[in-house]
Amino acid sequence: MSARGRNGTADSPQAGAVPGDPTNAAQSGAGRADAEAAWRRLDPRIIAVTSTGSGLLIITAAVIMWWRDAPWWLHAAVPPPLLCFPVYEWWRWLKTTYRLTPERIELRTGVLVRSHRSIPRHRVRSVDVSANPLRRIFGLSTVKVGTGHRVGSADNAVLTLDALSRRDAETLRQDLVRRTAVEEDQDTIGRIDWKWLRYAPLSSWAVFLGLSAVGGTYEVLDTVGADPDAVLIPQLFSWLSRADLLPVIVLGLLGLVVVGACGATGLYVEMWWDFRLLREPNGALRATRGLFVTRSVTLEEERLRGMEIAEPLLLRWGGGAYTYAVASGTGSAEEEISSYVTSAMLPPAPLAEAHRVAAAVLREEEDPTASVRLVPHTRHALLRRLRWAFFTGTGLGGLLVLLGVLLTDVLIHIGWTTALVAYAAGALFARDAARSLGHGVTGRYLVTRHGSVKRRTIALRRDGVIGWNVTQWAWHRRSGLCTLTATTAGGRGAYDVKDVLMPEGLRFADESVPILLDHFVTRGQDRTGTAP
Amino acid sequence: MADSATSETHAHAPPVGTASGGDLALRPPSHAPDRRSIGWWTVQALVTVLPPTLILVLLGVLITPARYWLMLAAAVIGAPGLLYTAVMPAWRYRVHRWETTEDAVFTRAGWVRQQWRIAPLSRIQTVDTVRGPIQQMFALSTLVVTTASAAGAVRIDGLAQDKARDLAEELTRITQATPGDAT
Numbered sequence: 001m002s003a004r005g006r007n008g009t010a011d012s013p014q015a016g017a018v019p020g021d022p023t024n025a026a027q028s029g030a031g032r033a034d035a036e037a038a039w040r041r042l043d044p045r046i047i048a049v050t051s052t053g054s055g056l057l058i059i060t061a062a063v064i065m066w067w068r069d070a071p072w073w074l075h076a077a078v079p080p081p082l083l084c085f086p087v088y089e090w091w092r093w094l095k096t097t098y099r100l101t102p103e104r105i106e107l108r109t110g111v112l113v114r115s116h117r118s119i120p121r122h123r124v125r126s127v128d129v130s131a132n133p134l135r136r137i138f139g140l141s142t143v144k145v146g147t148g149h150r151v152g153s154a155d156n157a158v159l160t161l162d163a164l165s166r167r168d169a170e171t172l173r174q175d176l177v178r179r180t181a182v183e184e185d186q187d188t189i190g191r192i193d194w195k196w197l198r199y200a201p202l203s204s205w206a207v208f209l210g211l212s213a214v215g216g217t218y219e220v221l222d223t224v225g226a227d228p229d230a231v232l233i234p235q236l237f238s239w240l241s242r243a244d245l246l247p248v249i250v251l252g253l254l255g256l257v258v259v260g261a262c263g264a265t266g267l268y269v270e271m272w273w274d275f276r277l278l279r280e281p282n283g284a285l286r287a288t289r290g291l292f293v294t295r296s297v298t299l300e301e302e303r304l305r306g307m308e309i310a311e312p313l314l315l316r317w318g319g320g321a322y323t324y325a326v327a328s329g330t331g332s333a334e335e336e337i338s339s340y341v342t343s344a345m346l347p348p349a350p351l352a353e354a355h356r357v358a359a360a361v362l363r364e365e366e367d368p369t370a371s372v373r374l375v376p377h378t379r380h381a382l383l384r385r386l387r388w389a390f391f392t393g394t395g396l397g398g399l400l401v402l403l404g405v406l407l408t409d410v411l412i413h414i415g416w417t418t419a420l421v422a423y424a425a426g427a428l429f430a431r432d433a434a435r436s437l438g439h440g441v442t443g444r445y446l447v448t449r450h451g452s453v454k455r456r457t458i459a460l461r462r463d464g465v466i467g468w469n470v471t472q473w474a475w476h477r478r479s480g481l482c483t484l485t486a487t488t489a490g491g492r493g494a495y496d497v498k499d500v501l502m503p504e505g506l507r508f509a510d511e512s513v514p515i516l517l518d519h520f521v522t523r524g525q526d527r528t529g530t531a532p
Numbered sequence: 533m534a535d536s537a538t539s540e541t542h543a544h545a546p547p548v549g550t551a552s553g554g555d556l557a558l559r560p561p562s563h564a565p566d567r568r569s570i571g572w573w574t575v576q577a578l579v580t581v582l583p584p585t586l587i588l589v590l591l592g593v594l595i596t597p598a599r600y601w602l603m604l605a606a607a608v609i610g611a612p613g614l615l616y617t618a619v620m621p622a623w624r625y626r627v628h629r630w631e632t633t634e635d636a637v638f639t640r641a642g643w644v645r646q647q648w649r650i651a652p653l654s655r656i657q658t659v660d661t662v663r664g665p666i667q668q669m670f671a672l673s674t675l676v677v678t679t680a681s682a683a684g685a686v687r688i689d690g691l692a693q694d695k696a697r698d699l700a701e702e703l704t705r706i707t708q709a710t711p712g713d714a715t
Contacts, residue, residue, distance in 0.1 A: 328680065466655035466679050467686075470558060470648040487651075487681035494683030503555035510556065516652055520638050521556045 039097040039108070045138045046163045050089035053134060054082045098161060100175060105145060107159055119145060119159055126303070127173045129296040131166070136294065141169035145176065177284050177298050189285070190346050190357040192275040199348040200268035201261035202314040209267070210260030272347040277357065285325070285361060287345065299343075303327045305464035305490035306445060307345070307358040309369050311455045321354040322346070325361060326460060328490040358459070368445040368459035374438030375508070380481045381499035382434035389426025393419045429453070439497045439508050446486065446512040450498045458495050462512050464488045470505065484509060558648050561631035561638045568670045569628070569690030573621035575666050581613030630688040632703065635710075637677055637686050649686045655679045656707045661696045675700055 061078045088111065096109040106118040126146035135141065140163035164172065221232065240248060273291035280286055283301040288294070306326040315321065323346035346357045355367040362368070397419025404411030433452035440447050446465070449457040465486045472482040484497040484505040497505060510517045585606050592602035623643040630639045636652045662674045673696035675688040691699065 466681055467649065467651040469650075469683070472646050474644045474646065485683065487679065487683050489680035492683075493681040502557060506556035506558065516636065516650065517556075519633055519636070520558055520561075520648075520650060522559045524555055524557055 039099045042093055042096055042098070042161060043140055043163055043165045043168065044093060045140055045165075046135075047086060047090045047093055049134050049138050049140060049163070051086040052138075054085045058082050100172065105159065105176065107161070117159055121176065124176050126300065127176050127298045129169050129173055129294075130290075131163075131294050133292045135163055136292075139166050140164065141166050141294075143169050143172055173296070173298065177280065177282070177300070187279040188276060189279055189360045190275075190277040190353075192272050192289075192347055193349070193353075196320070196347060196349050197265060197268060199315060199318060199320040200265040202318045202320065203264050203268070203312070203348065208260070209263030210256035210258075213259045213263060214256070268347070275347055277345055277361075279360075285345075297343075299325060299327055303490065304361070304461075305488050306458060306460040307362060307367070307369065308459075309351075309354050309358065309367075309457045311351070311457075313453050313455075315348055316455060319351055320348050321351045322348055323354040323357055326458065326464075326488070326490045326495075362445075362459075364443070368442045369447055369449075369457040372440040372442040372445070372447040372459070374440045374447065374449060375504070377434065377437040377439075377498075377500055380479050380501065381437055382430065384481065384499055385430035385433050386427060389423065389430045393422030393426055396422055437498060437500075439500065441508065441511050446508070448486075448495055448497045450496060460486060460488060460495055464490065465513050468509050468513075468517070469494070470502070472502070486512070558640075561629040561640055563630050565625065565628045565630070565688075565690030566672060566692045566695075567625075568672055568692075570621045570625050572667055572670045572672055572690060573624055574617060575669070577613075577617040577620055579666065581610070581617055585610035585613060628689060632699070634706075637688075637703070639686055639688055641687065641689065651677060651679050651686045653703070653707050654710045656703070659700045659703045659707065661693075661700050663693070673697070675703075677703065 058079050061082075062075065065075055065078070091111050092109070095111055095114075096107070098105065098107045100106075102121075104118050104120050105124070106116070108114070108116045124145055126144075128144040128146065129141050130144070131141045142163050143161040145159040145161070161169075161172075163169075270291045270293075272289055275287070275289040278286045278288075280298075285299045285301065285304075286296065287299075288296040304325060304327050308324040308326055310322040310324060311320070312322075322344065325343045325345050327343060345361055346354060349357075355370045358367040358369065359365065397415045400415030400418055401412050404413075404415055429452050433450070436449055436451055436455050438447075438449045441462070442459075444462055445459040446462055447457065447459045449455065465488055467487040469485040469487065470482050471485065476482065480502040481499055482502050482505060484500055485494050486497075486509075487494050497508065500508070506517065506521055510521070588602050588606035588609065592599045592606060595602065620643055627643055627646055628639075628641050630637075632638070635654070636650055637656070639649045641647055641649070656677055657680055658676075658678045660676045660678075662676055663672070664674075667673065671693050673691050673693045675691055675696050677686040677688075679685065688696075688699075
């Protein structure tokens, strides 16, 4: 049963759809259905990858320690634990086998705790092929097979093969995803247009990157022993105390923005390099991208539940938007909720392009988020947001004024100006957020929109709704204000229609998913008939 | 395509609901939780409120110089805590309701923040019963019905244990008989 990985079937896969030529003729082709019984090993070069990684770490540590005049025992203490990694990796490689049968993909792994996992092929919903720079140098890729089911822990949702040769990974991906062997040209839905690079500095990363660049410089100086605390920062302060403050602040902020914008642009280039969104012959969607870390995400069409257009404030002012798929099985539950990495269907791009791609992905003539007629929400929603703006401003200002009364007069003045600024900004945001609110039904989709700092418009398949939640605070019972939540198997799992009046929300829910609500609603005459 | 045709009509039609006769409202689900739930919720509230308060009081008794501040902190935590313990259980008992029909589970839960949940049986993945240590004391169970959505689990709190078991069995039977892959 062992060590047969290298001499599995050497026939090249019958697919003309294998793009590019095999980079590695020495490695045999992998995982065709006729190799069903053979248990195969991962690519042994993964041990070399780990060894190289450990080697680099040891060298880096040695250089830094030499620079800092570390004692000999510290030098001696670093390599042994790091050398354990390649040994462990070799052991893991020895203990790991996988196979692909016509019915299932199976993985046996585990050094201390052995596990044997088996996923029926018809359960496979996504195949994610990625390669970090080190693995790319060695021609390897990591394959993650997702089932789209999230019963139990995140580990159960994804089966990881780390790593296969690039060619094996591609063959495996095609094998798992393709069920109909129709040979057609792949249909390109979207690809990166470098004119969109202008949206990169508008990402929320820009400011954050500017700050982290300052922090990073500090860390590097500290590590190499420049001791910024004792030397640089006092010098900086003494220089600042002599300099004119206003130009320093302005130039400093400008510097942060420029550094941040450059960083964000670099990140954009790395993330979205060679982005392409394809529709494969069987209808599955495939997004590939990345300069240093290449990623390829495959999404089966039946897992698609809708699309989301997200417009963070800066990007919205620039006329751009993110485009995401709402789909189950694009990663583990945590990944789906915390990040959008796997569900991006387009880089930040002009809104019209986002709508075009969303429509193409859904196979609709028009993007439902564009064609829908949204019902605006009532003034209750605006008043609620204004109240929150008022509370926040009063709270902040009040605290400062209180401290000012206790400590020093300056804080009183800072306090009331803070409150005024918070009122003004809060009112603007409140108005924008209330205007964003809306919901509607169009064709097969229900659409909801909310948010100001990040405005999201979500089109969700009506048959993808697997339940409704209605949330109401006790003090909103009289006005009837509530939040309606559609739950679904895809994306974040729950999509809100925020601050809608209960009768209108229920009408919308009833229109989107008929019959389900019938037993649970009463049809009265009064608007406030929600009291039990 | 038929889809795009429907999409056209819907997109430009005014938003008319099926309930032209009157405003829609959710009715309360029909069953109340077991009466012992009030006791369970009270004990649960006490278990969260009492330990920090008592520790602060104890420290206040022992550490004379800081007594004023420690007692003040104990009062700041303890007074709202006791109010919570007094008000929450009875309020919760009035709000919590549940109901199962041939094709859906329908619940209302919460106290200040109230939530109705509706999950069709065809979308249910698992039906479990859960008993915490305090619930054991009162011979109560919570029924947890999960769906494929991360946010879709429906909980029925404060059922008598044998009732929860029967209900879980019944729901499992119905869901198995209902077609659909729960997504």
